[in-house]
Amino acid sequence: MKRKIIEKRERGVSMADLARTYSRSTSTICSILKNKDKIKEIDASKGVTRISTQRLRILDNVEIAPHMDKRKQLQGDTINENIIFADLVEKTPGSSMAEEQAFKGSCGWFEKFKRRIGIQSIVRHSEAASSDTKAAENFISDFKKLVDSEGYLPQQDFNCDETGLFWKKMPKQTYITAEDNALPSHKPMKDHLTLLFCANASGDLKIKPLLVYHSETPRAFKKCKVQKSRLNVMWRSNNKASVTHDLFTDWINEVFGPSVKKYLLEINLPLHVLLVMDNAPAHPPDLQDDLHDEFKFIKIQFLPPNTTLLLQPMDQQVISNFKKLYTKALFERCFEVTEGTNLTLREFWKYHFHIVVCLKMIEKAWEGTTKRTPTSAWKKFWPESVVECT
Incomplete structure (x- = not known):
């Protein structure tokens, strides 16, 4: 699908038309076109429809989730998204790359990470905070x-x-259904x-x-x-x-x-x-x-x-x-x-x-x-x- 997007763009199809045709946002189309040289070089096996990039070593350290310290939670400390990301920003040990790579994660990655680790966001009520x-x-x-x-x-x-x-x-x-974009308010x-x-x-x-x-x-x-x-x-x-x-x-x-x-x-x-x-x-x-x-x-x-x-x-x-x-x-x-x-x-x-x-x-x-x-x-x-x- 990425190759077809690249080919149509090179033939002069606008990015807005590509986004509507493939039901993707224009930012996604831009990202595909930005990496078109790498996508063209990939030679996928027959029948393969999903391509995964090599997993970074730093993600192995992420999986142990040292930031979810239950002792801190019991003591009343608040653990939010900013604190978790701050703990994850570490240098990759033993990286083979020329420059040491720091951890970077998008909001989408973080949502999947929470489901994978088994953590969720809750509201800390005043009664719970003072227990x-x-x-x-x-x-x-x-x-x-x-x-x-x-x-x-x-x-x-x-x-x-x-x-x-x-x-x-x-x-x-x-x-509500996809056709309805609003619902009458209810007092x-x-x-x-x-x-x-x-x-x-x-x-x-x-x-x-x-x-x-x-x-x-x-x-x-x-x-x-x-x-x-x-x-x-x-x-x-x-x-x-x-x-x-x-x-x-x-x-x-x-x-x-x-x-x-x-x-x-x-x-x-x-x-x-x-x-x-x-x-x-x-x-x-x-x-x-x-x-x-x-x-x-x-x-x-x-x-x-x-x-x-x-x-x-x-x-x-x-x-x-x-x-x-x-x-x-x-x-x-x-x-x-x-x-x-x-x-x-x-x-x-x-x-x-x-x-x-x-x-x-x-x-x-x-x-x-x-x-x-x-x-x-x-x-x-x-x-x-x-x-x-x-």
């Missing part, structure tokens, strides 16, 4: 001693955590609520979630004649739709305590419970004193500061798995309503999707979170519980 690895290691050791001394079983160990849910939000990215729905999830290490007891919304009695409740006491969540409200100390304490005494007590009595285990949580503002240190007398068997264990991302079981795929299942249910609902109609997405949101439908999908997604998901989430700081449950 205290040493404190996490110490907590793992202390937690094991506590579990062994107190005799806690996976059925008696629980973890809870909050998460925000934009219940009308669709994914930002979508696919994202920013209406959100907060959910509190909790489950034990054995994964066979998922507690009824706490849901905090900005409205005490939404219009859809009156339309659908909803009774809050029969909802699959504990419904609460405030202006910011966030969990507060009082709301969390109510959930502990009204939902968590009774559910755990009933569960342990049914499986003939002693009333001996450990609830692990982070030190969020809604989880004050004196929470133990706010428990009702009948739930004093519940012991509160706080994670060290800046270790939530490293240790919190609910953050280890449990909440993300719930949100994937919720998004799946959201799409199913959208397709079910709009299929065979002329409804737009905006009309679907306005007339066919409200908070009552959202509650049904939350229930479906939380029930769809399998026993294996919360069980495997504890393997980071209590791997023995995973083995026992398996």
